[in-house]
Amino acid sequence: MFTYFTDRDGKFQLTMLSYSGFAPLAQSMNPMLKEESFHLGTGHDGLKRIVRAGVVPLNIVQKYINKWIPVSLDLFGVDHSSSAHWFYVWGLKGRYDEAQTQQGADLGHMNEHSRGLFYLECKKLIDQINKYVPADQPKLYVPDERFNRHIGEFADEPYSASGDLLPAAKYEEYMRGAVPQEEDLDLILQIQQNEPKWVASKGAMEA
Numbered sequence: 001m002f003t004y005f006t007d008r009d010g011k012f013q014l015t016m017l018s019y020s021g022f023a024p025l026a027q028s029m030n031p032m033l034k035e036e037s038f039h040l041g042t043g044h045d046g047l048k049r050i051v052r053a054g055v056v057p058l059n060i061v062q063k064y065i066n067k068w069i070p071v072s073l074d075l076f077g078v079d080h081s082s083s084a085h086w087f088y089v090w091g092l093k094g095r096y097d098e099a100q101t102q103q104g105a106d107l108g109h110m111n112e113h114s115r116g117l118f119y120l121e122c123k124k125l126i127d128q129i130n131k132y133v134p135a136d137q138p139k140l141y142v143p144d145e146r147f148n149r150h151i152g153e154f155a156d157e158p159y160s161a162s163g164d165l166l167p168a169a170k171y172e173e174y175m176r177g178a179v180p181q182e183e184d185l186d187l188i189l190q191i192q193q194n195e196p197k198w199v200a201s202k203g204a205m206e207a
């Protein structure tokens with residue numbers, strides 16, 4: 001999950017710096033992006049192989065998604081960021097989609113813009129993983145953008161993964177069912193020790 005989602009924030013930040021007006025910085029991004037792509041591939045193929053093997057319970061997989069996507073959304077920084085505004089104006093950073101977009105930058109929402117593109121990318125990737133989820137099981141999903149956030153407009157608000165605002169008194173109990181607990185980790189470690197086929201082999205992937 002870390003290499004899948006959190007390194008993906010790295011890909012976004014490096015891409016934004018690849019448009020920097022400071023050429024030595026911009027030019028050092030391509031080799032770093034290449035390196036990052038190996039990490040992202042490990043995350044994507046790894047999760048695909050785990051889901052395909054069908055041994056790790058999908059509700060635990062979902063809990064780890066619920067942990068790591070919000071952490072990664074937080075990494076894009078605060079909403080209405082004035083530093084993101086000035087980094088753009090001073091030419092230190094571009095937008096993630098700088099090369100593709102014809103639109104002017106929305107300077108008051110620079111972090112929100114890249115965070116939104118990241119969120120869409122996560123959704124597309126989880127859709128791909130869902131092809132390996134058996135028909136009789138619930139599909140994996142990307143939690144609501146407001147869920148489990150610690151930075152930005154929705155920081156520490158009791159939103160559920162489906163985007164409902166919960167009563168504060170019920171939130172703690174809800175979260176125990178929504179993000180990994182010690183017993184989930186114990187179960188995963190047991191599975192890894194006792195079930196050699198917890199992850200599908202590489203060669204079996206597209207069979």
Ligand SMILES: [Fe+2]
Nearest residue numbers: 007010036039
């Ligand atoms: Fe990385």
